[in-house]
Amino acid sequence: MKLLLVDDDALVLESLEILLSEDPSIVIAGKAEQGAQALSFLQNHPVDMVLLDIQMPVMDGIETLQRIRAEFPRVKILMLTTFADYRTLHRCLESGASGFLLKSDSTEKQILTIKAVHQGLPVISEQALRSFSEDQLFSDLKEREQEVLMQLAQGLSNKEIAIRLCMSEGTVRNMISVMLDKLDLRDRTQLAIAYWQRKSRGR
Amino acid sequence: MKLLLVDDDALVLESLEILLSEDPSIVIAGKAEQGAQALSFLQNHPVDMVLLDIQMPVMDGIETLQRIRAEFPRVKILMLTTFADYRTLHRCLESGASGFLLKSDSTEKQILTIKAVHQGLPVISEQALRSFSEDQLFSDLKEREQEVLMQLAQGLSNKEIAIRLCMSEGTVRNMISVMLDKLDLRDRTQLAIAYWQRKSRGR
């Protein structure tokens, strides 16, 4: 099965190539750092599936997705992302994506997903599915929790947040714990990442 | 001293207002969530200084900065940011910003900065100054370190990173420690934030 990898980050491309080449049935036919590059590659090479990063400068993942779908309707497209939010997920499916690959999934899971999609199954990992409702959840956070989140996303420690918002450190910890639970994340770093990813798209 | 706060995040606006109103000499004359709003506010109200978030949708901080400078050259403008990178810093100074306020600075320091700028001193906090060279530093990271950074920025734990990159957990810890030192950050969360902020601008 021939794959084309598209991600603006060369390091991601490399590490994906290494990880995926563990499986003998997967062949990395090519790599591209931009949507335009991906399109021109497809014009000259046969490819079964494209792994397409959603967040790219110039032509973003969704636009690239639409163009590929228009020109090469046979090629299956797996969107590559870290945390998918509802809107993005929705737009990708609408535009004809065959599934989602989370960068934080294990290699085995990623390979499984690729194979399943190759066989025609549309695959959205549980995590991605869960994050379907993440958007509501983000706004589901209480106001006080959002304030904590904001400070956390500036890189402050629990103690610093507590001082800033005039509450005890224990409460800050509890609140973060609650948020992690609501958003199905594991630690403050993932929370900060989710916050900035959300912000960098727009809303 | 009359201030206008501009940030697309209403929560940031509120908390800034609360924190800054600690000081009796500071009066929050108004708040705006968009550059355009800020401009129209300035047309109708006298203001000494504008605190302007760099990252905003629609009209970004730098464009807003330029327009305000053009129309209201007397008004001092303090750019509001989390981590400034070299390019942004440079563009802001070039466009006539009077200084930088880091969201992660303590309230006392923020107030001090505001007062200093009001008195005509251009102020760039040490942290911002240090990050002047941060850009080179980011690329100064060894390749192996960048790989670790990438995984960290996906929200993986040390153990998971170790497994992915085939190295010991201790080494991952050491490498992160070295990166934190190089970039003058404190913990993995700040590192992840820096990564995504960099990414969300473009390069």
Place this chain on the structure above:
DNA sequence: TCTGTGCAGTGACAATTGTCACTACCTCAC
């Protein structure tokens, strides 16, 4: 060969973080 330098690793440690059970207080509805 010896030396120095850089990289990967180990083990110990202290601090921070995340979880959990349980308390105290407030307020709204009944």
Place this chain on the structure above:
DNA sequence: GTGAGGTAGTGACAATTGTCACTGCACAGA
């Protein structure tokens, strides 16, 4: 008034994280 539900807090705990000193190894240059 009483109880239910929400919010803030405490204390204990286990796990994770960050730091540091030190080892082992490879490799380049004198």
